[in-house]
Amino acid sequence: MIQVTNLTKTFIDPKRGAIHAVDHVSFAVHAGEIFGLLGPNGAGKTTALRLLATVMRPSEGTAVLGGHDILREPEAVRNQIGFLSGDMGLYHRLTPRETLTFFGRLHGLNGAPLKSRIGEMFARLDMEKFADTQVDKLSTGMRQRVAIARTLVADPPILILDEPASGLDVPAARVIEEFILEARKTGKTIILSTHVMEEAEYLCDRIAVIHQGQIKIVGTMAELRAATGKERLREIFLSLLGLEALERKAPHAS
Amino acid sequence: MPLNSISVLYRKEMLDTVRDRRTIISMVLVPIAAIPLLFLGMQKIISFVEKKAGQESLTISVQGGDRLPGLLNALAGAGFKFAAQPDLKAAVESKAIAAGVEAVVLPSGAKEVRLYADDTLQASQVAAGKIRMALDQFKVNSSRLRLQALGVPEEVLSPFTVKRVDLAPPKKMAGMVWGGMLGYVVVLLMFSGGMYPAIDLTAGEKERRTLEMLLSSPAGRYEIILAKVLAATTAIAITALLSLSSLAISLHYVDFGKGAKMLQGMTLDVRVLALVALALVPMAIMAASLMIGIALFAKSFKEAQSYLTPLVMAVVFPLVAGMLPGIQLTPALALVPLFNVCQLIKEIFQGDFNRLSFAITMASNLVYAGIAFLAAVQVFKSEKVLFRT
Numbered sequence: 001m002i003q004v005t006n007l008t009k010t011f012i013d014p015k016r017g018a019i020h021a022v023d024h025v026s027f028a029v030h031a032g033e034i035f036g037l038l039g040p041n042g043a044g045k046t047t048a049l050r051l052l053a054t055v056m057r058p059s060e061g062t063a064v065l066g067g068h069d070i071l072r073e074p075e076a077v078r079n080q081i082g083f084l085s086g087d088m089g090l091y092h093r094l095t096p097r098e099t100l101t102f103f104g105r106l107h108g109l110n111g112a113p114l115k116s117r118i119g120e121m122f123a124r125l126d127m128e129k130f131a132d133t134q135v136d137k138l139s140t141g142m143r144q145r146v147a148i149a150r151t152l153v154a155d156p157p158i159l160i161l162d163e164p165a166s167g168l169d170v171p172a173a174r175v176i177e178e179f180i181l182e183a184r185k186t187g188k189t190i191i192l193s194t195h196v197m198e199e200a201e202y203l204c205d206r207i208a209v210i211h212q213g214q215i216k217i218v219g220t221m222a223e224l225r226a227a228t229g230k231e232r233l234r235e236i237f238l239s240l241l242g243l244e245a246l247e248r249k250a251p252h253a254s
Numbered sequence: 255m256p257l258n259s260i261s262v263l264y265r266k267e268m269l270d271t272v273r274d275r276r277t278i279i280s281m282v283l284v285p286i287a288a289i290p291l292l293f294l295g296m297q298k299i300i301s302f303v304e305k306k307a308g309q310e311s312l313t314i315s316v317q318g319g320d321r322l323p324g325l326l327n328a329l330a331g332a333g334f335k336f337a338a339q340p341d342l343k344a345a346v347e348s349k350a351i352a353a354g355v356e357a358v359v360l361p362s363g364a365k366e367v368r369l370y371a372d373d374t375l376q377a378s379q380v381a382a383g384k385i386r387m388a389l390d391q392f393k394v395n396s397s398r399l400r401l402q403a404l405g406v407p408e409e410v411l412s413p414f415t416v417k418r419v420d421l422a423p424p425k426k427m428a429g430m431v432w433g434g435m436l437g438y439v440v441v442l443l444m445f446s447g448g449m450y451p452a453i454d455l456t457a458g459e460k461e462r463r464t465l466e467m468l469l470s471s472p473a474g475r476y477e478i479i480l481a482k483v484l485a486a487t488t489a490i491a492i493t494a495l496l497s498l499s500s501l502a503i504s505l506h507y508v509d510f511g512k513g514a515k516m517l518q519g520m521t522l523d524v525r526v527l528a529l530v531a532l533a534l535v536p537m538a539i540m541a542a543s544l545m546i547g548i549a550l551f552a553k554s555f556k557e558a559q560s561y562l563t564p565l566v567m568a569v570v571f572p573l574v575a576g577m578l579p580g581i582q583l584t585p586a587l588a589l590v591p592l593f594n595v596c597q598l599i600k601e602i603f604q605g606d607f608n609r610l611s612f613a614i615t616m617a618s619n620l621v622y623a624g625i626a627f628l629a630a631v632q633v634f635k636s637e638k639v640l641f642r643t
Contacts, residue, residue, distance in 0.1 A: 053470040056637050075472055083470035087463040093273040094266070105262040106471045134273075150467075160470070 001158065001189040002029035002052070006061030009047050009213075021047040023213035024061065029191050029206075034184055036204030037193040038237065044213040045193035049162045052191065053083050065158055079107060081158045082151035086166030088143055092136035096127055096146045099135065100153045107154030121149040141172055148179045159183055161192035165199060177203060197233045207233070209240045216240040259473045263481030267455060271485055277450045281489050285443050285496040290504045292439060303376070314381060315339040318357040322365055325357055328392035332384055342370045352381035433603030437530075437596040438573045440497045444534070445541055445566045447493025448486050449559075452545035455482045457558035465640065479546070479634040483627055486542035494534050498527055529602045533612070536619035537595045543626035547633045553642060572596070583607075588614035591622050 009022040022044045029035040037045045050056045052063055054074035062069055068076040091099060100121060104114045122128050125145045130138055135146060151159065161180065165173035180203055183190060194200050200207050201221060208218040217227060217240055230236045271277050314334050319326045326336070339345035342354025354370035367389060371382035397411055459465040468478060545562055552558035572593035575581070583597040594615040601607035633639050 050466070050641075055466060055469045056641070075474060078470060078472045081470065083467060085463070085466065089463045089465075089467040091266075091270055091464055092462065093270050098266075098269065102262065102266045103467075103471060106259060106473050108472070 001031040002035075002063065002065050002191060004028070004052070004061075004063040007048065007051055007058050007063055008060035009044075009051055009056065010059040020213045022051060022058070025210070025213070025215050026061075027208050027215060027218050029189055031189050032184065032187050033205040034180060034190045034192065034203050036200040036207040037191065037210050038195065038197070038200045038204075038207050038233075039193070039210035040195055040241075043195075043210045045195075045210055046162055047213075048210070049160050049191070049193055052077075053081060053160050054078055079154075080156055081160050082154070082156040083160045083162070084147055084151040084164050085162040086164055086168070088147040090135045090143055090146055090150070093134055095132045095134055096122075096138075096149065097131045099146060099150055103150050104153045107156075109154060117153060117155070121153060125149055140168070141175065144168070144172055144175055148176075152183070157188060159188050159190045159192075161190065163193055163195070165194075165196070173199075197237060201233045209237060211241055256474065256477050259477045260481050260484075263473055263478060264484050267481055267485035268488060271451045271454065271489060274450065274454055277454065277489065280450050281447045281493050282496060285447060285493045286500050288443060289436070289439065289497060289500045293504055306377075308380070312381075313337050313351050314353045314355060314385065315342055315345055315351045316355045316357075317342060321359055322357040322367065324392065324396065325355070325367070328388050328395075329355065329385065332388035334381075334384075334388075346370050346372055346375075346378060349375065349377070352377045353385055355385060433600035434596065436501060436603065437599030440494060440501075440530075440534070440599070441537065441573055441592065441596055442566070442569065443497050444490045444494050444538060445545075445569050448490035448538075448541050448545055449562050449566060451489040452486045452542065453549045453552070453555055453558040453562065455485060456546055456549040457552035458555055460552075460640075461554045469640075475635055476631060479631050483539070483542050483546055483630060486546055487538050490538040490541055491535070494531065494538065498530060502527060526602055526605075529607075529612075530599050533595055533598050533602065533615065536616060536623045537592070539623035540591070540619060540626045543623060543630045547626065547630035550630070550633045550639055551642070583611045583615070585610055585614050589618045591619060595619060 004025060004027050007022055007025045008020065011019045011021055013019055025044075025048060027035075037048060039045050047056065051058050052065060052070065054070050054077050058070070062071050064070070065077045066080040068080065070077050091102075094102070097118065100118045101114065104117060109117060122131050125148060127142075127145055127149065130142055135143060138146065159180075164180070165176040168176065177199070180190060180192065192203070206218060206220050207224065209216040209224075217224060219227065221233065224233070224236050225231060228236045228239050230239055312333060312335055314329070315337050316326060316329065330336075337345075337351055339351055339354065342351075342356060345351045346354055352371075352375075356368040356370070358366050358368060360366055369382060369385055369389075371385075372378045373382070394411070398408055401408060401410065459468065469475070545565070548561050548565060549558040552561055569592060572590060573596050575593050581587075581597065583594065583601055587597065588594045588611045594611075598607060598612060598615050601611075
């Protein structure tokens, strides 16, 4: 469903010179799986996801999402994805209904099908009571549901989630986790970035550890344990940051 | 479908914009209130200054009045009140009196009237003018009486009279005085009215982290920036229309008193308003593109404000140049942005504009608007600008 090949993003800093935020990264995400990009702050997770969402253009390499190349068909790629980040990115002066209508229309939905889809989202996420209240008057939990509904309104097959639970308290983070697991049940392909070990271990079918723009290892938890000889993801993660040689042993890095 | 996307984006930008309190104040309330307040304020100031100067200028002091019979009566007839002062020069300087008059007999026997006034003091200047007129009239009357006594016809004194025929119709005169200033006010209001929407649509989106969501939607970059420029242009156009409507309503229904007599000559018909609105269209697009392009560089609302405030202030210079008297909109000057539109508005108000200059102004401003829009598109395509940390 997602094939990333040699994806690279280099920024030129006047003081520090060339910075490889994403450095020749390659991996594949299979249809219907949750794929985690795990890395410390500044590892290149957000930049990698922005490249996949075609918000930025790669310096080298490419990626194909749902059969569409990010360089050649960026618009078709964006039609296939739903993007969500921890800060939600909601228009505070719009109501949830207006928000969903706006993003639904941008995805080409209109008229009765859009209305029915919005109604379905409101019912599923229990949003009817505040559907016509401006977002700036809603609680964090309500806003979270608006952000989830916006991501799903066009029913995209691929979800790109950039630290979706970042900055949220435990109950709010739980809502996001449920949303992700529910999305997998409906067959969505999900790529999510996180620096929270628990979250990655609990949610992801496969995990890629990214550090300084490079993928250190890719695999299921069992494969990561086997490759590193460590039991807990935290230990695996820390050992990988210091043992770069393990990168070559990674079973699924492709 | 780009057209559909642009329409969806534009409608959302407008909805978001009209719900912003700051925008409503700068886009709607200020333009509606500014022009009537400007007129009323000026009328109050003018009448206050005139009244004050009129009252102060009435008190004068006369010395040696007995040397010139009839002098005191002539000055009293002009409305002056007299206050005795031993030193006329000192009394004028200390503002105890507006002016001093002294009648002296020269060694030759001729009589001379000396007028003490200080032209740097308005009351003194006004009084001196009135005294001079009263003395002229007194001189003519005295001469007339002497001629009558000698049996000489009065016409000897004035073989001919002079009558000035003012060729400028009241409309042209009012247009010259007010047109330049109103054009300036409308253009300045347009820039200030467009500033908040332009910031909200760019730096505001960055600050609220909504831009990334928009960029990851199927809408293309070109469509997004076009919708933003269209929304800012609409806000600027609304400001202009409200300013012009407020102007038209003020002229028709508000009594500005005696101080604003000039306004009575200025008629604003639909044709004049339509021409002014048309002249402002390219400038609205240019202002919107320019402000969007600049505000995109900012990461926050405050930062964008600090970028755009100097721009709005810089706009003042070409506009003030357009207000200077005697400057005509030549085809060459019609190429100077902002100045050209301000000057054109002045000439439209005067009811006397050159069609070629109108066409050149419109064409050049459309070209500048196009350049400003393309620059904004380039800025919007720059990842360095959009994701500046």
